[in-house]
Amino acid sequence: xxxxxxxxxxxxxxxxxxxxxxxxxxxxxxxxxxxxxxxxxxxxxxxxxxxxxxxxxxxxxxxxxxxxxxxxxxxxxxxxxxxxxxxxxxxxxxxxxxxxxxxxxxxxxxxxxxxxxxxxxxxxxxxxxxxxxxxxxxxxxxxxxxxxxxxxxxxxxxxxxxxxxxxxxxxxxxxxxxxxxxxxxxxxxxxxxxxxxxxxxxxxxxxxxxxxxxxxxxxxxxxxxxxxxxxxxxxxxxxxxxxxxxxxxxxxxxxxxxxxxxxxxxxxxxxxxxxxxxxxxxxx
Amino acid sequence: xxxxxxxxxxxxxxxxxxxxxxxxxxxxxxxxxxxxxxxxxxxxxxxxxxxxxxxxxxxxxxxxxxxxxxxxxxxxxxxxxxxxxxxxxxxxxxxxxxxxxxxxxxxxxxxxxxxxxxxxxxxxxxxxxxxxxxxxxxxxxxxxxxxxxxxxxxxxxxxxxxxxxxxxxxxxxxxxxxxxxxxxxxxxxxxxxxxx
Amino acid sequence: xxxxxxxxxxxxxxxxxxxxxxxxxxxxxxxxxxxxxxxxxxxxxxxxxxxxxxxxxxxxxxxxxxxxxxxxxxxxxxxxxxxxxxxxxxxxxxxxxxxxxxxxxxxxxxxxxxxxxxxxxxxxxxxxxxxxxxxxxxxxxxxxxxxxxxxxxxxxxxxxxxxxxxxxxxxxxxxxxxxxxxxxxxxxxxxxxxxxxxxxxxxxxxxxxxxxxxxxxxxxxxxxxxxxxxxxxxxxxxxxxxxxxxxxxxxxxxxxxxxxx
Numbered sequence: 001x002x003x004x005x006x007x008x009x010x011x012x013x014x015x016x017x018x019x020x021x022x023x024x025x026x027x028x029x030x031x032x033x034x035x036x037x038x039x040x041x042x043x044x045x046x047x048x049x050x051x052x053x054x055x056x057x058x059x060x061x062x063x064x065x066x067x068x069x070x071x072x073x074x075x076x077x078x079x080x081x082x083x084x085x086x087x088x089x090x091x092x093x094x095x096x097x098x099x100x101x102x103x104x105x106x107x108x109x110x111x112x113x114x115x116x117x118x119x120x121x122x123x124x125x126x127x128x129x130x131x132x133x134x135x136x137x138x139x140x141x142x143x144x145x146x147x148x149x150x151x152x153x154x155x156x157x158x159x160x161x162x163x164x165x166x167x168x169x170x171x172x173x174x175x176x177x178x179x180x181x182x183x184x185x186x187x188x189x190x191x192x193x194x195x196x197x198x199x200x201x202x203x204x205x206x207x208x209x210x211x212x213x214x215x216x217x218x219x220x221x222x223x224x225x226x227x228x229x230x231x232x233x234x235x236x237x238x239x240x241x242x243x244x245x246x247x248x249x250x251x252x253x254x255x256x257x258x259x260x261x262x263x264x265x266x267x268x269x270x271x272x273x274x275x276x277x278x279x280x281x282x283x284x
Numbered sequence: 285x286x287x288x289x290x291x292x293x294x295x296x297x298x299x300x301x302x303x304x305x306x307x308x309x310x311x312x313x314x315x316x317x318x319x320x321x322x323x324x325x326x327x328x329x330x331x332x333x334x335x336x337x338x339x340x341x342x343x344x345x346x347x348x349x350x351x352x353x354x355x356x357x358x359x360x361x362x363x364x365x366x367x368x369x370x371x372x373x374x375x376x377x378x379x380x381x382x383x384x385x386x387x388x389x390x391x392x393x394x395x396x397x398x399x400x401x402x403x404x405x406x407x408x409x410x411x412x413x414x415x416x417x418x419x420x421x422x423x424x425x426x427x428x429x430x431x432x433x434x435x436x437x438x439x440x441x442x443x444x445x446x447x448x449x450x451x452x453x454x455x456x457x458x459x460x461x462x463x464x465x466x467x468x469x470x471x472x473x474x475x476x477x478x479x480x
Numbered sequence: 481x482x483x484x485x486x487x488x489x490x491x492x493x494x495x496x497x498x499x500x501x502x503x504x505x506x507x508x509x510x511x512x513x514x515x516x517x518x519x520x521x522x523x524x525x526x527x528x529x530x531x532x533x534x535x536x537x538x539x540x541x542x543x544x545x546x547x548x549x550x551x552x553x554x555x556x557x558x559x560x561x562x563x564x565x566x567x568x569x570x571x572x573x574x575x576x577x578x579x580x581x582x583x584x585x586x587x588x589x590x591x592x593x594x595x596x597x598x599x600x601x602x603x604x605x606x607x608x609x610x611x612x613x614x615x616x617x618x619x620x621x622x623x624x625x626x627x628x629x630x631x632x633x634x635x636x637x638x639x640x641x642x643x644x645x646x647x648x649x650x651x652x653x654x655x656x657x658x659x660x661x662x663x664x665x666x667x668x669x670x671x672x673x674x675x676x677x678x679x680x681x682x683x684x685x686x687x688x689x690x691x692x693x694x695x696x697x698x699x700x701x702x703x704x705x706x707x708x709x710x711x712x713x714x715x716x717x718x719x720x721x722x723x724x725x726x727x728x729x730x731x732x733x734x735x736x737x738x739x740x741x
Contacts, residue, residue, distance in 0.1 A: 011467070012467070012470065013466060013467070013470075050695065052691060052694075056691065056694070077694075078697070078700050078701060081695060081700070086691070086695045088688055088692055089688075090685075090688055092685075093688040093689045093692055094688075094689075094692040096634065096692070096693055097301065097630075097633065097634030097637045097638050098613065098616075098629065098630050098634050099613060099633075100611065100613045100637075104613070104707055104708065107707035109695075109696035109697050110705070110707070111704050111705050111706055111707055112626075112696060112700045112704055113697050113700055114702050114703050114704055114705050115705055116705060117705060117706070117707065117709070120705070120707050121707075124707070142637055142638075142641065153692075156696060157695060160696070160697070294690050294693065294698060294699060295686065295687065297627045297630060297631060297690075298689045298690040298693065299683075299686050300631050300635070301634040301635040301638055302638070302642075302682050302683065302685065302686055304635040304639070305638050305639050305641070305642035305643075305682065306642065306678075306679050308639050308642070308643065309639075309642040309643050309645065309682075310646070310675055310678065310679070312643060312646065313646045313649075313650060313671060313675070313678075314671065316650065317668075317670070318667060319664060319667050319668050320664065323675070326675070326679065327679075330679075342631070346631055346632055347635075350632070350635045350639065352607065353486045353487065353612060353632075354486040354487065354636050354639055355486055355487035355547075355607065358600050358603055358604060358607075359555075359600070361599075361603055362599060410515075410595070411592075411595055411596065411599055412555055412559070412592065412595075412596055413558075413559035413563060413588065413589060413591075413593065413596065414562070415555055415559045415563075416555075417553075417557075417558050418554065421558045421562060424558075424562055425561075425562045425566060428562055428563070428567075428568070429566050431568045434563065434588070456675060456676065460679055460680065463676065463680055464680070464683065468683065468686075468687065471687070
């Protein structure tokens with residue numbers, strides 16, 4: 001459970017806030033996607049949830065951030081890091097460089113937490129299985145492809161079993177196969193009810209297919225919040241520079257041509273598109 | 285001198301391996317281009333300037349061990365102490381605010397180069413017989429021919445290259461610090477002493 | 481894999497299975513004895529009766545000899561030529577035309593060459609047979625701060641990535657027609673402008689790398705555990721202690737020998 005109440009934040013030395021008066025509640029076990037154009041404050045939100053704002057980046061933070069019922073700004077960071085896991089964009093930067101095999105790399109966080117060896121072995125194996133890197137266990141983490149490296153990075157954080165997983169554009173360096181694997185793994189984790197997932201993502205088609213909820217940010221403020229198929233159909237969201245799925249795009253073309261029934265909701269997912277376009281065809 | 289523990293925040297600990305990689309990558313680039321400089325302590329100087337003398341010293345020390353352990357240049361390992369002193373001096377010069385102006389940075393580099401040559405000479409004379417196994421040995425040979433002893437000749441060879449090399453390195457670091465974003469600099473204790 | 485491991489060469493040898501600290505103590509002993517013992521030939525005895533048999537047992541004899549040779553030979557040639565010939569006021573030993581090798585110079589060269597050999601040889605033997613991560617693990621067990629082991633191992637591992645980046649830049653310059661040739665100043669003008677961008681682009685990574693290890697509890701208080709266990713035979717700690725004593729003994733012996741002579 002995460003709750004933000006009136007959160008406004010400015011980086012040190014900047015005058016315009018990166019986030020403006022943001023209020024949100026994300027219940028446990030939800031897979032929540034954060035969408036928005038560059039500079040909308042998505043990464044800032046991720047850093048606030050992980051406690052890097054205000055612990056690492058100073059600046060001025062107003063409002064209240066609660067993670068699992070505790071104030072994230074005042075909670076010691078060591079406590080927060082057991083609650084919130086963070087995955088960053090660049091896979092290479094997330095590989096610690098201190099380990100020579102993938103399994104050792106994944107165990108790095110557990111070593112730091114002081115987990116006993118037998119438990120580590122089991123947890124590392126489970127995490128590798130979950131993101132599909134078991135066959136890479138003995139490879140050097142720095143010798144992998146970008147996609148493989150990112151999956152290792154995800155496993156390295158998952159293995160610490162955080163209650164909340166925050167992913168900052170984790171698929172930006174992955175091919176479609178790799179992206180699907182990440183989305184599926186994340187979907188499963190959220191569905192099992194063990195983990196709340198907040199994923200910053202540009203690939204709206206995947207968001208529409210997998211996420212429970214989409215939050216659209218523009219200029220640091222909340223623009224829309226709800227089920228992805230609702231949020232992604234909203235005109236202002238699309239105009240703000242958030243991508244749209246190819247189904248919505250097709251419907252918008254029809255709208256421009258004046259062939260769309262006024263007020264009818266635009267389809268976002270494949271299923272919706274199939275239904276709507278079938279009806280469309282029939283009507284003609 | 286700043287407190288040792290304040291020199292080592294997480295970001296400094298992460299900066300050091302990157303600085304070492306910079307030492308090696310730039311050093312090899314210069315070597316590949318056959319430019320008669322080393323420029324293989326820029327990372328060390330940068331850490332000294334940004335994160336303080338102790339962090340600089342550690343960077344120099346580890347850097348030379350890594351040159352050896354990675355098999356790139358084993359002959360650097362015995363000079364680890366010299367590299368440590370270069371990093372230490374860079375930190376001290378930055379604390380004394382010498383990295384604020386370009387000409388003081390050059391002066392700091394010249395002094396550091398002199399000190400480096402002075403400490404390298406006995407190590408080089410004892411461990412390597414006073415030679416480097418490279419082109420610069422012509423200089424050693426010349427001074428030996430003039431009748432200078434092993435140690436003075438080795439020192440003369442060092443004097444002929446180290447001060448110039450370190451002056452250019454310090455100047456480059458002065459430039460780099462100015463090109464770094466404020467948000468990045470603000471992470472390091474030494475930043476306030478290098479910018480106006 | 482070899483690329484990110486530094487010098488380490490995997491072999492099925494008894495030596496490779498030894499505890500890293502045992503090997504560290506052995507090479508430390510060679511290093512200290514080689515640098516401190518007086519006499520022209522003592523280092524050669526250490527090489528012949530110590531280092532070479534160990535390299536053979538490590539199944540790396542040829543590897544060690546060729547690697548050491550490549551590094552040491554230029555030094556040896558330089559030192560024999562420069563110090564042998566240009567030793568001022570020495571006793572002529574061999575005369576070749578107008579030049580002569582002086583006895584004192586040749587003796588100095590022999591002693592220096594021996595020291596070069598033992599320093600390079602024992603360092604290389606250690607690096608060839610010991611995985612850096614295992615060395616750090618062993619040192620961490622003895623109380624080395626985790627931040628220091630992070631420094632050393634991650635340096636060794638990320639260096640090849642940055643070298644690759646430097647090469648990419650160099651190649652890009654070449655393909656843009658910028659000649660890395662010509663006079664010193666032309667070459668400097670081609671390369672020096674590349675240095676600052678290379679450094680700046682590398683520094684950009686630092687912040688994200690710091691966040692990434694923080695997320696994984698790098699600064700988490702309390703004792704850390706380790707995923708790997710390093711095997712150590714029962715006799716190894718004894719050997720390590722013996723080698724430490726031997727180092728102290730050799731140091732004292734060297735001082736005494738030098739005082740007596």
